[in-house]
């Protein structure tokens with residue numbers, strides 16, 4: 001195997017760079033990524049062998065980044081993000097000299113007590129970026145050199161690959177997550193959607209901006225499985241679904257654009273009070289919004305989706321008389337608007353847990369609840385159900401028709417929601433279901449609580465690694481003395497809150513601030529940025 005790996009490795013020479021498996025795997029300009037993807041393929045084989053031949057997923061995507069970027073990340077057997085300790089092994093292999101690749105591979109095998117005879121199984125997919133096919137070749141070269149079996153799922157959304165990874169590993173077991181195919185994914189979602197809607201009707205259309213990414217063709221495919229709008233489906237108007245012109249991906253559209261620019265994509269023609277949503281380039285994030293005749297653009301971000309889902313599921317659990325036996329909670333990051341946290345704790349009466357930024361942290365914390373709702377403000381999130389919750393949904397004996405109906409809806413939701421990772425398509429159907437049940441327009445949803453004015457600033461610093469945080473990134477421990485200065489400032493503002501943290505994806509520090517008024521939030525953000533600089 002050594003000679004095969006060495007020969008293959010030489011075909012994928014490493015540029016003079018230091019690589020790091022970050023919050024979302026490796027991500028950078030695609031031209032730098034060839035050796036990285038090759039070595040990630042080797043890690044995938046090792047990981048699969050370590051787990052007794054369970055299937056590992058590899059996704060090639062750079063999500064909301066510009067078209068010339070790409071990235072690669074690994075998916076663990078249950079569809080979760082790669083276990084933390086393996087990020088370091090990936091980083092180690094990615095940075096080895098070309099000629100040392102077989103040696104580092106071997107040393108990992110020994111250190112982790114991996115039996116090279118165990119089968120290795122890997123599945124993979126990519127988004128629509130033009131650099132994808134070439135990177136897939138690097139991956140295949142690695143899988144062949146490492147003697148792994150593999151399946152190419154071609155173009156998929158990131159959550160579809162997570163779904164397939166879990167399905168593959170649970171096939172034929174009582175925990176089976178669904179049929180192991182792309183079609184199985186659409187069937188599962190559409191069938192669960194019909195059950196969750198229970199004859200309720202959505203009102204008016206929803207305009208879906210697909211960021212000109214892989215979500216476009218996949219949503220078109222999903223629509224073939226959903227009932228027509230007139231028969232209890234959703235009237236979906238797709239925009240920005242051009243995947244042939246590479247340069248338009250995430251350009252003036254998509255979830256990240258809408259969230260950061262606080263405006264609808266210029267291409268949107270949605271009328272006043274009409275629902276709109278935007279996916280990102282690999283369809284694992286979603287943001288809703290609408291135009292209010294009086295107040296203009298209104299954003300319904302990840303916090304608003306989390307609160308909507310938590311309130312609906314909380315009500316169902318009450319109706320199903322499960323509220324006392326199931327622990328329901330919401331997981332957020334420091335970026336969650338303070339008003340949303342207060343709403344969940346005070347209005348919904350549910351606990352809130354705060355974790356560092358990055359899906360893996362939120363997901364992990366959410367699994368500590370029986371029903372864990374997690375969303376980042378930027379729109380990445382989902383709901384996870386414990387085995388105990390699923391069992392209760394299926395075995396609780398209803399004593400009234402209302403209780404039976406609530407249990408049935410909970411069962412449907414647990415199938416509708418992609419529990420492996422945030423999934424824009426699944427989240428969209430969830431939101432549509434909830435709004436239909438509540439007979440809410442986006443306006444009523446928006447009015448559940450009022451966001452505190454907030455500002456996010458990107459600060460260029462000499463060395464972002466000097467910024468070390470604690471308390472789920474809400475406090476700086478280093479550089480010394482900086483947190484004290486921030487605290488002293490924050491005290492001067494009504495409802496003031498601010499924090500600074502090093503970005504995990506860019507060479508910068510991000511400062512977030514919120515306060516009772518727009519001008520105070522802006523002022524606080526710029527003063528904290530001044531301290532950090």
Ligand code: 16G
Pocket residue numbers: 023024357358359360376378380502503504505506510
């Ligand atoms: C990554 C994370 C995303 C997070 C973002 C923060 C995943 C799959 N993605 O894209 O959840 O919001 O990083 O970026 O975990 P930042 O560290 O630059 O602020």
Ligand code: ZN
Pocket residue numbers: 063064158280281282283284285
């Ligand atoms: Zn994404």
